[in-house]
Amino acid sequence: MILTLPETLSGIAEVSFEIERIDYGAPQAGGKQGGVQAGFPLWRAVMQIERSDPTSADLWRAFAARLRGRIRRFYCWDTTRPFPLDYRFGFAGLTRAAGGAFDGSATSWSQAIDSDGEAAVTLNGLPAGMTLQAGDYIGLKWDASGASAGSYERRTLARAVLPATANGSGVAVITVEPPLNTALVPSGAVAHLDNPRCVMQLIPERSDVGPIVGPGLLSGAKLEAIQDLRP
Amino acid sequence: MKTIATDALAALDAGEAIVVGAVEVGSDPVIRVWGGHHEITFDSRTFEPVGDRALVQVAGGALGGAAQSITLTLSGIDAETLALLDASEVAGAPVTLWRLIFDKSGTTLLDHSVWGRGRLDTLPREEEVGGTATIKADLETPAKGLGRRGARLRSDADQRLIDPDDGFFKHVSYASEIELYWGGRKPQRAGSVLGGGGGGSRGRGRSNDRDVRAF
Numbered sequence: 001m002i003l004t005l006p007e008t009l010s011g012i013a014e015v016s017f018e019i020e021r022i023d024y025g026a027p028q029a030g031g032k033q034g035g036v037q038a039g040f041p042l043w044r045a046v047m048q049i050e051r052s053d054p055t056s057a058d059l060w061r062a063f064a065a066r067l068r069g070r071i072r073r074f075y076c077w078d079t080t081r082p083f084p085l086d087y088r089f090g091f092a093g094l095t096r097a098a099g100g101a102f103d104g105s106a107t108s109w110s111q112a113i114d115s116d117g118e119a120a121v122t123l124n125g126l127p128a129g130m131t132l133q134a135g136d137y138i139g140l141k142w143d144a145s146g147a148s149a150g151s152y153e154r155r156t157l158a159r160a161v162l163p164a165t166a167n168g169s170g171v172a173v174i175t176v177e178p179p180l181n182t183a184l185v186p187s188g189a190v191a192h193l194d195n196p197r198c199v200m201q202l203i204p205e206r207s208d209v210g211p212i213v214g215p216g217l218l219s220g221a222k223l224e225a226i227q228d229l230r231p
Numbered sequence: 232m233k234t235i236a237t238d239a240l241a242a243l244d245a246g247e248a249i250v251v252g253a254v255e256v257g258s259d260p261v262i263r264v265w266g267g268h269h270e271i272t273f274d275s276r277t278f279e280p281v282g283d284r285a286l287v288q289v290a291g292g293a294l295g296g297a298a299q300s301i302t303l304t305l306s307g308i309d310a311e312t313l314a315l316l317d318a319s320e321v322a323g324a325p326v327t328l329w330r331l332i333f334d335k336s337g338t339t340l341l342d343h344s345v346w347g348r349g350r351l352d353t354l355p356r357e358e359e360v361g362g363t364a365t366i367k368a369d370l371e372t373p374a375k376g377l378g379r380r381g382a383r384l385r386s387d388a389d390q391r392l393i394d395p396d397d398g399f400f401k402h403v404s405y406a407s408e409i410e411l412y413w414g415g416r417k418p419q420r421a422g423s424v425l426g427g428g429g430g431g432s433r434g435r436g437r438s439n440d441r442d443v444r445a446f
Binding site for chain 1: 248
């Protein structure tokens, strides 16, 4: 069972949703920043919840309790960008270039890495002229082996780093970070723009739910989590 | 000498390589894990993903490591690494470490090379209440193993233990051992530190230094 972030009235005051890369640097006196990067990038989220109303406080405390420390995983996303910037209220009324309602998912996707190491994700089946801005997310979801079809408990994200526009055929080529690991993400995974999420696990030693003060107000909470990427 | 692919060398030189470690422990069953997130096959071996960056740290930190033992820190909770504790024939099991070099996008494996080999020495498990659970695997590399004493000598008596009719060493005298210092600094003795005191001539001291040492 994978939980999801609670929808609260108070919301989340501060969100840091970034790519975590670990470098072993070897800077030289000559100015060259040598080094290698250890392992593959993962998404890391830090959510600061400031003083919240009693109902939100209950929801956050319940969420933290349900996570059971590291035991349970949860879907996490950049709460500032659940939809592309230009379609922040959803895709209602949009149609795919080839016809049919657009529900946020591409009909197919692929990734190409150029000689500079830039990852370009091609999404097919978008509405003609659809625009994506830097900071929009592409979600990839697929089924774990043995899981029931459509459960989509395997997820990852890529963030657009340059604006892109779908052509008349509904094909958009989007430069993303981090590059998708095509050895991990199956080609049959669904690429989607609506509520892109990844699966995360709490880091309990860096998380804390503050005390309740006054009339049931939560004085603050911090939840830090790291992506749980599995095949 | 390690042969590293040209592309990988170029990536290392440009500081844009992504480095991941892989380990094979020749226990029963054989355990193969690597620090990525998906199964990977190279050298006709398939490695299970543990997503553990510490594996990289070991491989990365073991430069010139042939002369020293290597300590691998593995997660104490991953099913793949926990199998180490249950596996039989773990003691002294051969361990091979690979270093995998990926391009800057992390999608193309540029090179995989054996980074170190050794034998599993100790396997301490550390569990800190409220902290982390790890398995440390101490690997004894070949250079480290040179310091180990065996019980056999290249003497006629020992050779005949192997084969009573084998007289290969019958004309070899029971040789005392002279320590050789291969490129290292000779250990100081009290005599040399204190300015040749001790009352003995150097010649006598040298002959007394001889001791029988097995190999």
